[in-house]
Amino acid sequence: MTVTHSHRPRGNDPQVFGRVAVLMGGSSSEREVSLDSGRNVLDALRARGVDAHPVDGIPALLDALVHGQFDRVFNILHGNKGGGEDGVLQGLLQGFEVPYTGSGVLGSALTMDKIRTKQVWLSAGLPTPRYRRLQAGADLRAAALALGLPVFVKPSSEGSSVGVARVETLDDIDAAIAVARGYGGEMLMEQMVIGDELTVGILGAQALPSIRIVPKGGWYDYNAKYIAEDTQYLCPGLDVAEEIAIGQLAVDAFLAAGCSGWGRVDVMRDRSSGKLLLLEVNTAPGMTSHSLVPKAARQLGISFEDLCWMILEQTL
Structure with missing residues (x-):
């Protein structure tokens, strides 16, 4: 994959951004990851001379917007229920006519719902593992x-x-029933794909090199994502022909779900058939030391500071 003009910053004047809120933290289950990501983004923007300031959560941002304190928002809130990925924040910012990074209302709201994202992909002829939609109290044993x-x-x-x-x-x-009871809402039961776990970062409408994830424990869980130091990340994750295919699939999935700006598409490759299957879209990916979009960007020679700048440039 070659580095095109769209994989380079367009400008170098930090004053064009005005005063920037780096929105982080919040009250979702991903608060700590978001704070870590936010601190990294804040440091990167400030290193480039951007007038960037941390804001913890949507209520604090709302108060600042009412008083006209910011010209644009770099959203690095993760999750829903107090996070910044479910469309609520995006609608608020559109109401205030304040530019922001990442997907709009539709893409954010849809992709936060894994089940309805799958329904959209299937309607568009895009491949995803078989699944069942489980309402609260559903018979998990029968569904499995x-x-x-x-x-x-x-x-x-x-x-x-x-x-x-x-x-x-x-x-x-x-154990699965206990997990389901802990969340209470709608659950997704998805057929486990035995094979390679891959992820593709999206910047603009272009795919970054894929990353093949090889966790030591065999499963890429929360610990492998954010804590463990022994998870392997192979980038690019596939050979040239498959790399082109997964990049196109990721872009198609991203756009079909109404997403824009930047994000990350998670994919499985079935070991027996070689088929690529879409798992989900992340519209505000992590920007921690373990995060995958920065790793893929580095493969193209894009530094973390350049990446943050390029994402912010999308708000101009």
Whole structure:
């Protein structure tokens, strides 16, 4: 994959951005990850001379906007229920006519709901693992038998592998039921794909090189994502022909879900068939030391500071 003009900053004058709020933290289950990401983004923008300031959560941002304190927002809030990925923040900022990074209302709201994202992809002819939609109190045992083991059970509207249970045998069902009860809302039961876990960063409408994730424990859970130091990240993750295919699939999935700006698309490659299957879209990916979009950008020679600048440039 070659570095095009769109993979380079367009300008170098930090004054064009005005006063920038770096929105982080919030009250979702991903608060700590968001604070870590936000501090990194803040440092990167300030290093480039941007007049950037931290803002913790939507209520604090709302107060600042009422008083006209910011010209644009770099959104690095993760998750829903107090996070910045479910469309609520995006609608608020559009109401205030304040530019912001990332997807708009539609893409943000849709992709925070894994089940409805799958429905859109299937309607567009895009591949995704088989699944069942589980209402609160649903019979997980019957659903698992109908779908076929092994499966994952996860909340439809959480990220960062929060609340995910693996069901490889019927003995695992009770643990999955306990997870489901803990979240109470709609759950997704998804057929487990045995194969390679990959992710593709999106910048503008172009794919960054894929990353193949090889966790030591065999599963890319919250610990492997944010804590463990022994997870391997292979970039690019595939050979040239497959790299082109996964990049196109990721862009198609991103656009089909109404997304824009930047983000990340998670994909599985089935080991037996080689088929690529879409898992989900993240519209405000992590920007921590373990995060994947910065790793992919570095493969193209894009520094972390350049990446943050280029994302912010999309608001101009």
